[in-house]
Amino acid sequence: xxxxxxxxxxxxxxxxxxxxxxxxxxxxxxxxxxxxxxxxxxxxxxxxxxxxxxxxxxxxxxxxxxxxxxxxxxxxxxxxxxxxxxxxxxxxxxxxxxxxxxxxxxxxxxxxxxxxxxxxxxxxxxxxxxxxxxxxxxxxxxxxxxxxxxxxxxxxxxxxxxxxxxxxxxxxxxxxxxxxxxxxxxxxxxxxxxxxxxxxxxxxxxxxxxxxxxxxxxxxxxxxxxxxxxxxxxxxxxxxxxxxxxxxxxxxxxxxxxxxxxxxxxxxxxxxxxxxxxxxxxxxxxxxxxxxxxxxxxxxxxxxxxxxxxxxxxxxxxxxxxxxxxxxxxxxxxxxxxxxxxxxxxxxxxxxxxxxxxxxxxxxxxxxxxxxxxxx
Amino acid sequence: xxxxxxxxxxxxxxxxxxxxxxxxxxxxxxxxxxxxxxxxxxxxxxxxxxxxxxxxxxxxxxxxxxxxxxxxxxxxxxxxxxxxxxxxxxxxxxxxxxxxxxxxxxxxxxxxxxxxxxxxxxxxxxxxxxxxxxxxxxxxxxxxxxxxxxxxxxxxxxxxxxxxxxxxxxxxxxxxxxxxxxxxxxxxxxxxxxxxxxxxxxxxxxxxxxxxxxxxxxxxxxxxxxxxxxxxxxxxxxxxxxxxxxxxxxxxxxxxxxxxxxxxxxxxxxxxxxxxxxxxxxxxxxxxxxxxxxxxxxxxxxxxxxxxxxxxxxxxxxxx
Ligand SMILES: Cc1cc2nc3c(=O)[nH]c(=O)nc-3n(C[C@H](O)[C@H](O)[C@H](O)COP(=O)(O)OP(=O)(O)OC[C@H]3O[C@@H](n4cnc5c(N)ncnc54)[C@H](O)[C@@H]3O)c2cc1C
Numbered sequence: 001x002x003x004x005x006x007x008x009x010x011x012x013x014x015x016x017x018x019x020x021x022x023x024x025x026x027x028x029x030x031x032x033x034x035x036x037x038x039x040x041x042x043x044x045x046x047x048x049x050x051x052x053x054x055x056x057x058x059x060x061x062x063x064x065x066x067x068x069x070x071x072x073x074x075x076x077x078x079x080x081x082x083x084x085x086x087x088x089x090x091x092x093x094x095x096x097x098x099x100x101x102x103x104x105x106x107x108x109x110x111x112x113x114x115x116x117x118x119x120x121x122x123x124x125x126x127x128x129x130x131x132x133x134x135x136x137x138x139x140x141x142x143x144x145x146x147x148x149x150x151x152x153x154x155x156x157x158x159x160x161x162x163x164x165x166x167x168x169x170x171x172x173x174x175x176x177x178x179x180x181x182x183x184x185x186x187x188x189x190x191x192x193x194x195x196x197x198x199x200x201x202x203x204x205x206x207x208x209x210x211x212x213x214x215x216x217x218x219x220x221x222x223x224x225x226x227x228x229x230x231x232x233x234x235x236x237x238x239x240x241x242x243x244x245x246x247x248x249x250x251x252x253x254x255x256x257x258x259x260x261x262x263x264x265x266x267x268x269x270x271x272x273x274x275x276x277x278x279x280x281x282x283x284x285x286x287x288x289x290x291x292x293x294x295x296x297x298x299x300x301x302x303x304x305x306x307x308x309x310x311x312x313x314x315x316x317x318x319x320x321x322x323x324x325x326x327x328x329x330x331x332x333x334x335x336x337x338x339x340x341x342x343x344x345x346x347x348x349x350x351x352x353x354x355x356x357x358x359x360x361x362x363x364x365x366x367x368x369x370x371x372x373x374x375x376x
Numbered sequence: 377x378x379x380x381x382x383x384x385x386x387x388x389x390x391x392x393x394x395x396x397x398x399x400x401x402x403x404x405x406x407x408x409x410x411x412x413x414x415x416x417x418x419x420x421x422x423x424x425x426x427x428x429x430x431x432x433x434x435x436x437x438x439x440x441x442x443x444x445x446x447x448x449x450x451x452x453x454x455x456x457x458x459x460x461x462x463x464x465x466x467x468x469x470x471x472x473x474x475x476x477x478x479x480x481x482x483x484x485x486x487x488x489x490x491x492x493x494x495x496x497x498x499x500x501x502x503x504x505x506x507x508x509x510x511x512x513x514x515x516x517x518x519x520x521x522x523x524x525x526x527x528x529x530x531x532x533x534x535x536x537x538x539x540x541x542x543x544x545x546x547x548x549x550x551x552x553x554x555x556x557x558x559x560x561x562x563x564x565x566x567x568x569x570x571x572x573x574x575x576x577x578x579x580x581x582x583x584x585x586x587x588x589x590x591x592x593x594x595x596x597x598x599x600x601x602x603x604x605x606x607x608x609x610x611x612x613x614x615x616x617x618x619x620x621x622x623x624x625x626x627x628x629x630x631x632x633x634x635x636x637x638x639x640x641x642x643x644x645x646x647x648x649x650x651x652x653x654x655x656x657x658x659x660x661x662x663x664x665x666x667x668x669x670x671x672x673x674x675x676x677x678x679x680x681x682x683x684x685x686x687x688x689x690x691x692x693x694x695x696x
Contacts, residue, residue, distance in 0.1 A: 280677030
């Protein structure tokens with residue numbers, strides 16, 4: 001039950017790590033505001049450079065622009081760029097979940113259309129799950145897509161849609177058939193072009209001073225039928241599989257990482273005992289979660305279902321992302337060279353309420369783990 | 377690790393688990409906590425060669441030895457078996473052996489020192505240890521788990537020098553014991569929650585209980601993964617730091633897991649009759665032996681501070 005196998009990354013993967021570090025060192029201009037939160041920092045030029053290096057869509061088949069590399073190689077690239085605090089939000093969702101979703105369930109034509117663009121760092125995707133009256137209870141979505149000949153007419157509102165105002169496409173979970181006894185039936189996923197299909201997009205300011213998420217309104221938006229992902233009516237299975245990808249990566253425990261780095265800098269090379277302990281405590285947690293996360297990459301590599309394990313690492317990771325700044329603030333020196341620490345700490349603290357919400361709340365994840373334990 | 381080795385390990389663990397399930401029961405644990413050495417159980421362990429795991433010629437590895445120690449934690453085995461194994465790995469020998477912390481001319485905190493034919497005294501930050509044959513017991517004591525922790529004389533001891541930090545190796549035994557004990561506490565929580573009926577249904581059906589067990593399961597999974605990391609670093613120059621991270625992390629899990637699972641057990645878990653406390657008291661005591669979380673966190677943090685902020689990530693991003 002809940003086994004996190006040991007993994008040793010091979011020499012090829014470590015060589016790649018060195019390449020990523022060299023690349024980051026050469027691209028300091030994109031790293032003037034390091035932040036390990038994957039939503040903070042939207043830099044299409046940087047994403048395109050990653051695409052050119054073959055670091056987006058790394059595990060996908062070559063025929064769709066992928067690199068046919070292992071999940072461990074992808075893991076190493078993602079953890080290195082997050083730890084450096086690079087701006088990754090532009091391509092992140094497309095690389096992490098929209099691409100894999102299309103690869104698994106999309107039609108050949110959909111794969112040919114979208115995957116090479118994603119892998120090149122040129123097509124960015126948003127997630128269209130949440131609605132004003134649909135949060136954790138995802139099956140309650142009300143946005144409808146009604147078949148009319150060769151097209152679907154879409155009506156409804158999506159909300160909290162990260163980067164909808166910047167990205168090119170959104171994959172929406174919609175009702176293609178009226179809700180019935182089985183509420184998981186009649187749901188589908190449909191690709192909508194955010195620039196050209198007539199979606200109305202309104203940014204929503206967040207409490208941290210950013211405008212990253214949006215309200216997206218569809219009023220009689222007509223979408224060609226071939227934009228339905230996979231089979232109409234199969235939306236629930238698809239969205240569940242997408243969520244496992246959404247929850248599985250190192251962005252679920254590294255969001256606060258730069259606070260840790262600045263804490264060490266602020267404490268200097270001769271820390272007081274309580275400062276050393278705070279640094280060591282944080283390191284112990286990160287070292288452990290990182291290894292668990294690599295175990296999940298290993299499960300993905302073996303094509304195993306990672307639903308429960310990914311939820312478990314996300315649960316540990318998101319909680320610790322919030323605890324980390326709490327430990328750091330009491331350990332950091334109050335005087336001296338603390339400006340960089342204060343800035344990073346304050347930015348992260350203001351973002352921290354979102355850590356245990358996005359991608360499934362803490363309460364929902366605990367439910368997933370409980371199901372894995374056979375309790376429900 | 378090759379498949380053949382995996383098979384050997386599984387055989388060892390299966391046969392040991394059978395012995396512990398059959399013999400390491402509640403009456404034996406109660407008697408041991410009253411100071412009665414379970415000689416019969418020791419004999420079974422020795423007859424099966426479990427006291428020689430990992431030694432040259434045993435056909436088993438140090439990894440097998442630590443996996444076995446974890447199993448002993450799962451069963452709360454009330455023997456100085458982890459101690460005997462470690463001492464045998466330092467200085468081959470037969471019979472019961474143990475170790476403790478060298479303090480002047482005595483060795484303190486020796487598990488079952490009163491039964492030991494050999495006791496090793498070790499100290500923080502030193503590769504030198506003192507081996508004493510049939511030492512004189514100066515004072516008998518017990519841990520909060522009722523495990524004998526004696527003070528013995530270091531007189532007449534011989535000094536030997538080890539290649540890997542003995543204090544960290546001592547801590548690693550506690551890490552593995554805790555990893556095993558934590559698993560059993562989780563299992564007891566799951567079992568009790570499924571069996572206890574209130575408001576007409578099993579309490580495992582209440583969301584509050586489910587969430588509590590989910591938290592416990594996550595902590596136990598983290599603790600086990602952290603334990604493997606320290607074992608995997610045995611031959612590595614990072615060994616002490618991996619032990620530091622591991623003992624700090626596992627120790628934190630102990631506080632959370634013991635608290636939550638006692639809560640789930642209600643009053644029943646607070647009785648002497650229920651076996652939960654044999655495990656919860658042990659994991660509570662093991663987290664304080666051979667350096668508590670603060671000690672190991674500080675050691676690790678000091679090292680990171682010396683490496684510098686920009687070397688923190690390269691330090692963390694290991695291959696294994
Ligand atoms: C920064 C950020 C970015 C986001 N980006 C996107 C995006 O790009 N696309 C997208 O579709 N969504 C996005 N979301 C939305 C996110 O998925 C939702 O916030 C999340 O699913 C929870 O929904 P909700 O906010 O409506 O809260 P609710 O579901 O209303 O929950 C409120 C509280 O009740 C608890 N709760 C709900 N149900 C239960 C239950 N059964 N048992 C116990 N407790 C329960 C929750 O855990 C939570 O604490 C984003 C959210 C944030 C914060």
